[in-house]
Amino acid sequence: MTLSTTVLGITFRNPTLLASGIWGLKPEDCRKAIDGGAGGITVKSFGLDHRTGHPEPIIVRGEHYTLNAVGLPSFGAEYVEKEFGPLIAESPVPVILSMIASTANAFGETARTFAALKPAALEANISCPNVEDSMGKPFSYAADTAAAATRAAKKGAGSLPLFVKLSPNVPDIGRIAAACAEAGADGVTLVNTLGPGMAIDLETRRPVLSNKMGGVSGPAIRPVAIRCVADVYAATEGKLPIIGTGGVSKGEDAIELMMAGASLIGIGTAVWDRGYDVFGKVAGEMGTWCAQHGVADIAELTGSMHRA
Ligand code: RRO
Numbered sequence: 001m002t003l004s005t006t007v008l009g010i011t012f013r014n015p016t017l018l019a020s021g022i023w024g025l026k027p028e029d030c031r032k033a034i035d036g037g038a039g040g041i042t043v044k045s046f047g048l049d050h051r052t053g054h055p056e057p058i059i060v061r062g063e064h065y066t067l068n069a070v071g072l073p074s075f076g077a078e079y080v081e082k083e084f085g086p087l088i089a090e091s092p093v094p095v096i097l098s099m100i101a102s103t104a105n106a107f108g109e110t111a112r113t114f115a116a117l118k119p120a121a122l123e124a125n126i127s128c129p130n131v132e133d134s135m136g137k138p139f140s141y142a143a144d145t146a147a148a149a150t151r152a153a154k155k156g157a158g159s160l161p162l163f164v165k166l167s168p169n170v171p172d173i174g175r176i177a178a179a180c181a182e183a184g185a186d187g188v189t190l191v192n193t194l195g196p197g198m199a200i201d202l203e204t205r206r207p208v209l210s211n212k213m214g215g216v217s218g219p220a221i222r223p224v225a226i227r228c229v230a231d232v233y234a235a236t237e238g239k240l241p242i243i244g245t246g247g248v249s250k251g252e253d254a255i256e257l258m259m260a261g262a263s264l265i266g267i268g269t270a271v272w273d274r275g276y277d278v279f280g281k282v283a284g285e286m287g288t289w290c291a292q293h294g295v296a297d298i299a300e301l302t303g304s305m306h307r308a
Contacts, residue, residue: 001290003039003283005299007241007263008161008186010094010120012039014283015254015298019245019266020045020098020123020165020189021217022059022070027087033271034093037280041091042189042243042266043084045098045125045165047074048110054130054211060199065221066269067197069130069214072100077113085117094120096163100128102135104148111156122160124153124185127167127192129215140167140192143179154184163243165189166228168221173228174235187241189266190228194221194246218269222247226260230305233261238303249273251285258301 003014017040018024018033024044033041054071080097088095097119101107107124114122126139126149139149150164164180166173168191177188193215199208207213225246232242244262248254249270257265270278290298 001287001296001298003287003298005263008121010161012094012264014039015258015264015286016279016283017042017096017243017264017266018279019268020125021268022068023268023271025073027083030087030095032276033279034091036276036278037283038093039279039283040094040096040120040264042096042098042123045072045100045123045128046080047072047100047102048077048106048113049074049102050076054209057209058211058214060208060214061272062199062218065197065216065218066272067199067209067214067216068193069196069209069211071211072128072131074100080114081117088117088119096121096123098123098125098165099153100125101149104139104145105152107149107153108156111153111162115157115160119160121163122153122157123163123165123189124149125165125192126150127165129167129169129193129196130211130213138167140165140176141170143176146176147179147183150180150183150185161186163187163189165192167192168194168224168228168246174231177232177240178235181236181240185240187243188232189243189245190232190262191221191225191246193217194224217247219247219249222253226257229257229260229262233303233306238306248282249278251282251289254282254286255289255301258298259303259305261303261306263299263302
């Protein structure tokens, strides 16, 4: 059976991707994920502006979840070019550059600047939950602002495939994804972190995170990710490629997200528990499941729940 899959003309050796987030800040992290078997890489979301992230502590690990409020640190276009240009040039697997911008229009210039580095695709992160104080509500919280950011990003991206990363914290993610597709998104990444959530230190009686609140990831959010992927697949009649991400730590988790409608699978939080080898392990487990169930081509799983 084949685990290799082609999405928007980009071939991945298997469907697992490093999700944009806390592991993709440095090219060394991305190389570890490639060595660990990842089918592709999504770099941490960066913008053109310089921003300091939130002060420590920025991560809380619970039993079934992780909270983060990294706070979107960004070091300008030169950093992305110097650090990730060589990775893009040498990588044996596709590299997706994820980007953020503080206004919908600014996604245009950001996309143009990042597209010049020739990644396999761009991802417009319009759903960070941790910077409302400085950047306002995420664009993905409403269809009109999501579409405006997408339209600008696609103008800058040109012919380069553009994924748009959406938030699960909305009542109708299907409608928002459809608006993004109409505005030029070639695919969507579902989902960013849930919440925000909060954890309290019982001794000090204060929130653990310096930002007080943070996005929730890990196994606890997996059912929400599956429902969001299923909703968007249905709302877009299976025509919009989906990178499914949220709480995947083993092969069967990934297969469930594919049945809901995902073509590719982002993994982030599980690196804590299974190490950078999690990508190869999950891909291997997917292959075993497919062999046991007579699935010859992994792509045939995508959206199969809707046809069962
Ligand atoms: O940097 C962050 O705090 C962050 C980002 Br950009 C995001 O998109 N999602 C998240 O949970 N954290």
